[in-house]
Amino acid sequence: xxxxxxxxxxxxxxxxxxxxxxxxxxxxxxxxxxxxxxxxxxxxxxxxxxxxxxxxxxxxxxxxxxxxxxxxxxxxxxxxxxxxxxxxxxxxxxxxxxxxxxxxxxxxxxxxxxxxxxxxxxxxxxxxxxxxxxxxxxxxxxxxxxxxxxxxxxxxxxxxxxxxxxxxxxxxxxxxxxxxxxxxxxx
Numbered sequence: 001x002x003x004x005x006x007x008x009x010x011x012x013x014x015x016x017x018x019x020x021x022x023x024x025x026x027x028x029x030x031x032x033x034x035x036x037x038x039x040x041x042x043x044x045x046x047x048x049x050x051x052x053x054x055x056x057x058x059x060x061x062x063x064x065x066x067x068x069x070x071x072x073x074x075x076x077x078x079x080x081x082x083x084x085x086x087x088x089x090x091x092x093x094x095x096x097x098x099x100x101x102x103x104x105x106x107x108x109x110x111x112x113x114x115x116x117x118x119x120x121x122x123x124x125x126x127x128x129x130x131x132x133x134x135x136x137x138x139x140x141x142x143x144x145x146x147x148x149x150x151x152x153x154x155x156x157x158x159x160x161x162x163x164x165x166x167x168x169x170x171x172x173x174x175x176x177x178x179x180x181x182x183x184x185x186x187x
Contacts, residue, residue, distance in 0.1 A: 005032040006138070008099035010156075011039060012148040012169045015180055021076050024166040027131050028085065028152055029138075030104045031096065037133040040085055040104070042125065042157050043165035045070035051126055054082075055115055058108070062115035069160060074127030082128055084110040085157070086121035100152045123158040148173060 011027040027039040052066040074083055088095075088103040090113055095105040113120045133141070141147055150172045156165055170177050 006037065006149060007032045008102065008152050009149050010042075010152050010169055011138075012150065012166065012173075014145055014148060015177075017146055022131070025131075026156075026165045026169045027075070028098070028102070028157060030083075030085070030098050030130075032138065035135050037138040039131045040074035040083055040127045041072060041131060042085070042127075043162045044073040045162050046073050046128065051114070054126065055111060058111065060108075060111055060115050063117045064115065066115060069125065070162070072125055072127040072162075074129045075131030077130050077132045079129035081130075082106065082111075082126060083130060084114070084121075084124050084126050086110065086124035087154070090119070090121035090124075101154065102152065102157075123154065125158060148175075 006029040009029050011025070011029060013022045013025040017023055025041050026043045027041050029037060029039040031038045049071045050068045051071060052062070052068060054071055055062055055066060073079070083104055083106045085102065085104050088097055088101050090110065091103060092105050092107065092109045092113070094107045095103045095110070097103050110121070110124070114124055142149065148170070150169060153172060156168055159165070167177050170180065
């Protein structure tokens with residue numbers, strides 16, 4: 001974040017966010033520059049869809065028993081498009097380093113690697129869709145107290161306890177969600 005951009009940071013939705021698609025959302029910012037921002041929600045499971053089922057639907061043969069991790073709804077944009085957020089020990093030809101030991105890949109090769117006994121990322125999650133912002137939009141939303149930001153945390157991102165991630169992310173900032181107000185102000 002030395003350059004003023006938020007790649008590799010978590011966004012935490014404030015109470016009273018006007019868009020119900022982002023209520024209690026925790027989003028990892030994967031790319032951020034003067035022209036746009038893109039992130040993946042890490043706490044929105046798609047009920048009834050897990051990684052082994054998706055690999056089977058895509059006809060990817062697995063050498064290992066893939067963990068029954070739920071597929072996540074990464075955001076409302078291009079919901080049919082898949083993204084794998086993973087540790088940067090795996091780096092495919094089309095992987096994008098995010099920072100903090102994380103990378104994102106949106107090509108089939110990472111799914112094939114996840115199904116192999118060797119060469120797969122140490123930790124990974126699969127998300128459908130993404131959250132996106134145009135030039136200056138995310139910065140404006142942060143100024144309007146729509147989002148809080150904090151450092152990414154591998155344990156929080158990849159943990160399967162999705163319902164508690166929002167509270168845990170706030171806890172990283174020392175904030176008790178019971179004391180958090182949706183009203184904005186200036187001190």
